[in-house]
Amino acid sequence: MITRNCVLINLFAVATFHVINGQTEPVVNVQDANVKIGEDAVITCSYTLSGSTFNAAQWYNSNSDGDQLDILVNTANTNQNGRYTADTTQTGVTTLTIANTVLSDDGYYLCRIVDLATLSGKNNGNLTVQYLDTPVLKSDTLSVMINDTAKFTCTNLIGKPTSITVRWTQNDVEIDDSDGEKYPSSDSILIINKVDQMDAGSYRCVAENAAYSGEEGKHSNPLELSVGSPTTEQMSTPTFDPTDPNDGVNGGLIGGVVSAVSVVLVFIGIFVCQYKKIACFNK
Structure with a gap:
């Protein structure tokens, strides 16, 4: 019996959280939106009331978990706050306009709808600020x-x-x-x-x-x-580049061969002169 009473009390508490005098809290839905940087962003919040009438729309910065952060506009007091403007002229719909969007506007926004029975419902959506840097x-x-x-x-x-x-x-x-x-x-x-x-x-x-x-x-x-275009001389005459290791090797080989041939010719001349017993070199 005690357990049954506890269950009934808990059910009553849950019901009274959502319903007052037969009225339920507003059902709220926020659409995700895209905007190009520098343009005006419009975020749409649709809502449904049950047994009561609309009182105010409140717009907040939010996070992905749906937490309320900084309040931007409360239409119970004003419809505009700097770059933020809320429109509630259409029944069942409120919009938040952000003028001249910047990169820091990218993120989540929460819409809270309050009716005259002081019931409220909320939901959030994501605004993507699109941009492209100059390459x-x-x-x-x-x-x-x-x-x-x-x-x-x-x-x-x-x-x-x-x-x-x-x-x-x-x-x-x-x-x-x-x-x-x-x-x-x-x-x-x-x-x-x-x-x-x-x-x-x-x-x-x-x-x-x-x-x-x-x-x-x-x-x-x-x-x-x-x-x-390469010049005619560049195309026909190979150039020697002293900084090119290949050119250095080629030049060294050629010089070495010439020197070796000269030495051999000198020895041959001396041998011939001695063999003929003639004076080949003048003192």
């Missing part, structure tokens, strides 16, 4: 000779969504990199094999993600590639 183009050398290899590197590939693709342009025309022998690499690094005069010009890389693509892709700084 930076780099190269170790911007002056190459015909048949050399040119290399460009696209850096600072940072954004949200984090999956970023890169395309390449020459003189603002997209490069057709389908020739794998000519362009063995064309992702974040562009390699151009067997450079010719047609490869000279201004190069850029263009970064894209799901939020910024096509005309909204981010263009890097330009870099100008120059392509030179």
Whole structure:
């Protein structure tokens, strides 16, 4: 009997937490939202009341666990607080607008609905602030000779969504990199094999993600590639480079052979002179 009374008391306590005079707390749902950095974000909160009327909407910063953190707007007092504006003109719906979003706006927001019976319901949703940084183009050398290899590197590939693709342009025309022998690499690094005069010009890389693509892709700084031709003398006459170990070895071998031949000829001359018993050398 005692156990039964305890159970009845506990059930009554749970019921009174959710129901007052036959009324239940508002049912609240918050939709996740995406926004590009610098634009206005709109987060929508829909709610259902039971047996009472709407009193106020309260918007908070939150975390993924749904905890209430800093309050942003309470429509019982005002509909606006700095960059935050709440709209309650539509029945069953309230929205929070965040003007000129910045990266720190990315995160969770909680909507709390209070009715005139002082019952409240809450829920939270996630706001994703999308962005894409401007890429930076780099190269170790911007002056190459015909048949050399040119290399460009696209850096600072940072954004949200984090999956970023890169395309390449020459003189603002997209490069057709389908020739794998000519362009063995064309992702974040562009390699151009067997450079010719047609490869000279201004190069850029263009970064894209799901939020910024096509005309909204981010263009890097330009870099100008120059392509030179070897002179006729360079093509026909081999040059000796004293810093080249191979050239040093070749020169040493040639000099050694010449010296050895000279010594042998001198000894042969002396031998012939002695054999003939003639004076070959004047004192």
